[in-house]
Structure formats: C-alpha cells, structure tokens
Amino acid sequence: MFKIGEFSILSSISIHMLRNYDKIGLLEPKYIDESTGYRYYSKEQLPIANQIVALKVMGFGLKEISNMQLENMQLDKLKEVLQNKIIIKEQEIKQIKRQLSQMENALNDLEKEENFAFSIVTKRIPPRKVASFRMKIEEFPDEGTLWQTLGDECAKLNVEFADNDYAIAIQHEINFDDNYIDVEVQRTVEKVMEDTDKIRFFDVSSCDVVSLAFQGGYYRLKDINLYLAKWIIQNEFEICGPVFNIYYVSPEHEKNEDKFITEVCFPIKKRK
Known part of the structure; x- marks a missing residue:
C-alpha cells in the first residue's frame, strides 16, 4: 500500500x-x-x-x-468511447478552423479600414404571421409607396400588429433589362385574416440568416450587400432565399437618415 x-x-x-x-x-x-x-x-x-x-x-x-x-x-466499450471522442474533436477542429478564417478575414478588412466583419451574426428569424403587399417598382426609393399602401389597407381592416412588429422588405427580383424591381413589404400581425385585392395574409416559416445591422442612410446598402455576399462564400454557406431588410428605425419614424437602423438579412444554408 x-x-x-x-x-x-x-x-x-x-x-x-x-x-x-x-x-x-x-x-x-x-x-x-x-x-x-x-x-x-x-x-x-x-x-x-x-x-x-x-x-x-x-x-x-x-x-x-x-x-x-x-x-x-471492457476493451470494446473503451474503443467506442474513443471513436466517439474523435468525431467530437474533429467537429471542434472544423469549428476552430472556421473561427480562425473569420478572424483572418476580419483582420484583413480592418487593414482595409472596413469594419463590417464585427457587425455580422448568424441567427434564426422566428416564424411569424404577416400582412404583405408586393409590386414591381422602377427605383428603390419607390418602395415608400408600397409601405403607404400596406399601411392604408391595414388601417381599413383594423389589423392588429404583433408586439414584435417586423417591417420587412424583400427583394424578389432586380431586372435591369426591363427596368423593374420586384419588391414585397411585410408587417407582422397578431392573426392571419382574409386576403383582399391588394394585400395577403399568411404564415412565414423560420429561417437561418446571416445579418448585419447598421445605423445610417440607405446609400450604404449596396456595399453591405456586396460584403455579406462575399462573407457567405468565404464561410462556406450559400444563399437559399431572397434577401430582405428589416427596418427598425425608418423614414416613417425618423427624418434624419443618420439615425435610420436597418438589418440586412441573407437566408443561408451550409454549403454541401
């Protein structure tokens, strides 16, 4: 002993x-x-x-x-435990490699005086019930007419908006040849109602997105969209749905564009 x-x-x-x-x-x-x-x-x-x-x-x-x-x-059980641990460690290594890649990309962006990398998150947008209006417009500023129509129609129907009211604009198609943009605007509502000749009500499933929330004018959207698209490729994701913007502070609430708060969302899935 x-x-x-x-x-x-x-x-x-x-x-x-x-x-x-x-x-x-x-x-x-x-x-x-x-x-x-x-x-x-x-x-x-x-x-x-x-x-x-x-x-x-x-x-x-x-x-x-x-x-x-x-x-x-027993020996066989110990082998099984080790095999399972190897699988877990391999997954951890992949995760660490992804993190290192993101750090390296962020460092490169900082050297180029770009700081978007520190505003990017991946998350799940929860399911929601929406009132929707969709129309083709000629220019992005024309989107305001869609919001006006959606708001007027909802007011006529006494629609009750949800507490977590998302104001979402979805760009279904940008057609430069025929000079139109197919845009849909949505507001989250408490319950689905009967469609009218202008607006539709339906349930939207949850989705995974990579998003970037920023404060400032909409002139920044082009650069942010390009940056997010590059980030998605670099991090082995692929886009699996139309891009949409969530407006938290918009011209409806604030005249000074420097105070606008917008979140750009790209639906994503892991690249196979």
Whole structure:
C-alpha cells in the first residue's frame, strides 16, 4: 500500500487532485485509516491512475472519465468511447478552423479600414404571421409607396400588429433589362385574416440568416450587400432565399437618415 504522497509521485497526479478524485468518486483510496485519516492506495490502482492521466491529456473531462467506470470497462466499450471522442474533436477542429478564417478575414478588412466583419451574426428569424403587399417598382426609393399602401389597407381592416412588429422588405427580383424591381413589404400581425385585392395574409416559416445591422442612410446598402455576399462564400454557406431588410428605425419614424437602423438579412444554408 502507498501513502497518498507516494502514490502521487508514482502516478504523476498531485495530492490535491487525488483528494479531488476521491471526492468525486473517480479514484478512491483503497483504504483510509480511521484514526489518522491517512489515505492509502494499492499498486493495482496505478494502471487506472495512468489511464486517467492519459484520458485527460486526450481532452476528456473528469465527469466523462468518471462515467466510464474504468475499473470495469471492457476493451470494446473503451474503443467506442474513443471513436466517439474523435468525431467530437474533429467537429471542434472544423469549428476552430472556421473561427480562425473569420478572424483572418476580419483582420484583413480592418487593414482595409472596413469594419463590417464585427457587425455580422448568424441567427434564426422566428416564424411569424404577416400582412404583405408586393409590386414591381422602377427605383428603390419607390418602395415608400408600397409601405403607404400596406399601411392604408391595414388601417381599413383594423389589423392588429404583433408586439414584435417586423417591417420587412424583400427583394424578389432586380431586372435591369426591363427596368423593374420586384419588391414585397411585410408587417407582422397578431392573426392571419382574409386576403383582399391588394394585400395577403399568411404564415412565414423560420429561417437561418446571416445579418448585419447598421445605423445610417440607405446609400450604404449596396456595399453591405456586396460584403455579406462575399462573407457567405468565404464561410462556406450559400444563399437559399431572397434577401430582405428589416427596418427598425425608418423614414416613417425618423427624418434624419443618420439615425435610420436597418438589418440586412441573407437566408443561408451550409454549403454541401
């Protein structure tokens, strides 16, 4: 039998950690002297101690190791545990590589005095019920007429808007040859109503997006759209739906364009 200090030297596990392992039931002393409280370990426990050290080096946590019950674990089960851990670690490596790539791209952008990278997030837009009006316009500023029509029609119907009222504009198509932009504007509502000859009511499913929220005038939209499209390619996503903008502070609420707050959203999915 070895005293705790002796076993600590033989196992390369500190006395403090041996006491902690005892506390959590990972490696309990073979014998405790009730009169002195001294802990004693047996030579048969050295292989288990070495396995614990090896598993920690491989990245296993103490809780994981404790759940393995090493003293009773069969070889086939240990193989399965290691195979599963390898899969997890490979996924972590991929995630770290993605993070490093994003950091490198952000650093490059900062060197070019572009700071969009620190405003980009990926998130899920929740499902919602909407009132919608869609029409082809000639120029982007004409979008205001769509919002006016949607607002007037909703007022006639006494539509109740949702508490988390999203004002969303979706660009379905930009056709330079025929000189039109196919735009749809939406407001989130409490309930779906019967369609009219101008506006439609329907449910919109949730979707994953990469988004960038910014404060300022709409003249920045072109550069932001181009930057987001580049970011999507660099980070191995692909666009899977029409781009849309969420207006939090717009000309409807504020005349000073420097105070506009807009979120540009690109629906995305992971590239196969």
